[in-house]
Amino acid sequence: MRWYVTSRITRLSAVPHIRCRSRRTTTTPHGKMLGEMTNAALVPARRDLSDAPFLIAAQGGRPSRTPVWFMRQAGRSLPEYRKVRAGIPMLEACLNPELVCEVTLQPVRRHGVDAAILFSDIVVPLFAAGVDLDIVPGTGPVIAQPVRTAADVAALPSLRDEQVAPVAEAIRLITAEAGDTPLIGFAGAPFTVASYLVEGGPSRNHERTKALMHGEPATWHALLDRLADITLGFLRLQIDAGVDAVQLFDSWAGALSERDYREFVLPHSAKVLGGLADAGLPRFHFGVGTGELLPAMREAGADVVGVDWRTPLDVAARRLVAAAPERPAPVVQGNLDPAVLFAGAPAIEREVDRILAEGRRTGGHVFNLGHGVLPDTDPDAITRVVELVHERGVPSDESEETDAEAETR
Numbered sequence: 001m002r003w004y005v006t007s008r009i010t011r012l013s014a015v016p017h018i019r020c021r022s023r024r025t026t027t028t029p030h031g032k033m034l035g036e037m038t039n040a041a042l043v044p045a046r047r048d049l050s051d052a053p054f055l056i057a058a059q060g061g062r063p064s065r066t067p068v069w070f071m072r073q074a075g076r077s078l079p080e081y082r083k084v085r086a087g088i089p090m091l092e093a094c095l096n097p098e099l100v101c102e103v104t105l106q107p108v109r110r111h112g113v114d115a116a117i118l119f120s121d122i123v124v125p126l127f128a129a130g131v132d133l134d135i136v137p138g139t140g141p142v143i144a145q146p147v148r149t150a151a152d153v154a155a156l157p158s159l160r161d162e163q164v165a166p167v168a169e170a171i172r173l174i175t176a177e178a179g180d181t182p183l184i185g186f187a188g189a190p191f192t193v194a195s196y197l198v199e200g201g202p203s204r205n206h207e208r209t210k211a212l213m214h215g216e217p218a219t220w221h222a223l224l225d226r227l228a229d230i231t232l233g234f235l236r237l238q239i240d241a242g243v244d245a246v247q248l249f250d251s252w253a254g255a256l257s258e259r260d261y262r263e264f265v266l267p268h269s270a271k272v273l274g275g276l277a278d279a280g281l282p283r284f285h286f287g288v289g290t291g292e293l294l295p296a297m298r299e300a301g302a303d304v305v306g307v308d309w310r311t312p313l314d315v316a317a318r319r320l321v322a323a324a325p326e327r328p329a330p331v332v333q334g335n336l337d338p339a340v341l342f343a344g345a346p347a348i349e350r351e352v353d354r355i356l357a358e359g360r361r362t363g364g365h366v367f368n369l370g371h372g373v374l375p376d377t378d379p380d381a382i383t384r385v386v387e388l389v390h391e392r393g394v395p396s397d398e399s400e401e402t403d404a405e406a407e408t409r
């Protein structure tokens, strides 16, 4: 039981720079909050966002402008984030609805991005389920007792909805405040979450993870199956609470060969993404260094494939078309190198123009970085990218055939 989360909410309500206010009795224990939430009368109607460029592009339509948002847009690059987070541990922040709402909306207010992404972390559902872990500043998630045996896997707790009720509450606050800006929900994919659980923390080579995968495949598949269930449940809760799209982060999948990805990872990510198909929301799927995996990641059930800066967007689109010529032209997301934001205005303009041109030769483009915003990034550089994308990312000319369309002909 982590009642401190709710008691902290009460204190935060008195802090003037938090704009998001819960109208619910925030001191209510989680169990009671769930009781209230499952009452259909309290669930707000989903917003009509049919004109939102982000959702139109994600569905392969032609938006009025190229939509843009940034992975890790909420976070340490923003002084207003550092101010509200001061003294509050990361996981505690992620389970505080008012704070989550505030931090999620900060980059929307400042930069004018076309989508908000829920402020959370890939280990939040594990933490909420009772796994002993922490997010250590400058390091990332650290697991007290790494999961390495069949007995460890069997001992993993399941996730009950009431344990992440503060996340659902945060989503309701955000969607009430966000006007016509779509909200992206997210979760870590089974492989990337497993990597933290097995290694015990961040890892360069993922050697223990790969040892389990190859050495004890039955234990590996049991672990990923458990994680797929937790991830699917967490994303379903987010969808029920009102998110407008979801992104599955398989950040470290690029460490795998395509063969290993297909055998050891794809079926479990497909369980998650396939399990959300009936919701009818765009599903984004992203990893770093995944140039060789893009078709397999799409096959796992992605509507939009995220691409890091190593693979040009038009090349990515051609690979996706070649692998699945019968499918609609692929929609891609990306892929400005986050380090370019440190390179000054001329370099930023040049790179934005190049990426917009490459994005026109795909079935649809959602502008983003190739990975998350780095903590020391100048926020003005981010705002400038948004302005440039909105000014120059005109919709592709209807008469102009994209490379992807030409290949599908």
Ligand SMILES: Cc1c2[nH]c(c1CCC(=O)O)Cc1[nH]c(c(CCC(=O)O)c1C)Cc1[nH]c(c(CCC(=O)O)c1C)Cc1[nH]c(c(C)c1CCC(=O)O)C2
Binding pocket: 070, 071, 072, 073, 074, 075, 076, 085, 090, 117, 118, 119, 120, 121, 122, 123, 135, 136, 137, 138, 139, 140, 141, 186, 249, 251, 372
């Ligand atoms: C691998 C991964 C993690 N977390 C996440 C991933 C997948 C995405 C990716 O590849 O970047 C997902 C994540 N984590 C966070 C978000 C926020 C939403 C957004 O604005 O995109 C998202 C989408 C907040 C966060 N998650 C974390 C922070 C920093 C903590 C802080 O501000 O104190 C934020 C804003 C902590 C975290 N959590 C994790 C790392 C590597 C770190 C950074 C550690 C550090 O450098 O301090 C694990």
